Amino acid sequence: MTTPDVRGSSEELGMLEVYGAPFSTFTRTITMALHHLQLPFVFRHHPPHSSEIKAHNPLGLVPVLVHRPNPLFSPKQTSHVALPQIVLYESNAIRRYIDDALSTIAHGKGNKVSELNPALDSREPQALLKTAALRASVDQIVSIASTTVFTALEARIIKVRQSLEQNKADEATIGVAVEEAMEGGQLVLDLLEGFIKENQQANGAHGDWFVGDDLSWADLYVYPILADLKSIPEGPKLLSKTPLVAKWVERMEAAAPAKATYAHTVPDMRKKQGAAQ
Ligand SMILES: N[C@@H](CCC(=O)N[C@@H](CS)C(=O)NCC(=O)O)C(=O)O
Structure with missing residues (x-):
């Protein structure tokens, strides 16, 4: 599985990490979504139930998403209040976070990619x-x-x-x-x-x-x-x-x-x- 270059991380995005295994279908769903949205992430290759996964998910299942909105290495950190690290497991919860937060950031960055849900049209x-x-x-x-x-x-x-x-x-x-x-x-x-x-x-x-x-x-x-x-x-x-x-x-x-x-x-x-x- 490719790991997009972490230097592609931007200040708006911070740092994204996906913990999981390439053979895991749920992991692949999430990494495919991030690739589609052109959001750079670091892939942490660890099998289910390994200590690295259990450190983030008590169930030991993959994938896990870790988002550090203000990475330490960010050269242009403007906020004085460090945003907390976000750790999510269960692909459905990760999906919601991608839709509600990361997809918005992807579009804000000007990535020309489609949303992963049909748009809601409430005009009539x-x-x-x-x-x-x-x-x-x-x-x-x-x-x-x-x-x-x-x-x-x-x-x-x-x-x-x-x-x-x-x-x-x-x-x-x-x-x-x-x-x-x-x-x-x-x-x-x-x-x-x-x-x-x-x-x-x-x-x-x-x-x-x-x-x-x-x-x-x-x-x-x-x-x-x-x-x-x-x-x-x-x-x-x-x-x-x-x-x-x-x-x-x-x-x-x-x-x-x-x-x-x-x-x-x-x-x-x-x-x-x-x-x-
Ligand atoms: N409901 C979980 C399922 C995750 C899941 O079952 N992942 C598999 C890999 S595809 C796993 O970790 N299996 C290890 C096990 O079942 O013990 C999700 O949507 O994330």
Whole structure:
């Protein structure tokens, strides 16, 4: 995973650190968002439950975001009152902080990047309802990705295969071990296919994303899981039945935030190890 040059930190932003592991899908969601917003951060590579993570998150889970609004090295510190360091864990809390604080700073810096939520249009009731529903759809997919999709694909298929491979199990054994979970995997991919289809029907050529006409948190929560899925033999089998999702994965993997966060992910490590794809 690339670490943008810390000298890119600005006085308005201070210093951002993400503690986590590149193989962690929740970590990748957050680092992809920061890359998209062109906000420089330092990546602190530590596995879940390590002492470095537990020092910030009693649950030991990654990612953790640390924001020092007034870094000691800031050459032009104007405030005499040092702002407290902000430590956040649970990607959803980090997401809110990025939306409410960091995204605003990114736009203040003149970064030409889109927001990660559809804008709320409150000029008239109909527009308000429509745009509020779109924003709620982003939250709906984020919630589904964090629970149902993560469990069905990451916990029941990807992690099972990875751990059996580590124990030198043969393909037949792995096939039997994940067989039952394949049906659940297909169900969640069908669900995701339905979201993209619905968005394409609503937005035509612009419906290439999960919600609305641009990249949103919905895409950033689903993508790391599907990137992992695509890198194991079960992935192409499942994705061949959901062509819209398969195309969306291709579009996402070609985008800058996915490329910037690829190193040391599950797909990267499998490729380097020559593991079954
Ligand atoms: N609800 C948490 C979930 C974070 C999470 O489960 N992270 C995984 C890595 S993707 C982890 O730390 N796993 C270690 C464990 O479950 O013990 C969030 O949204 O941040």
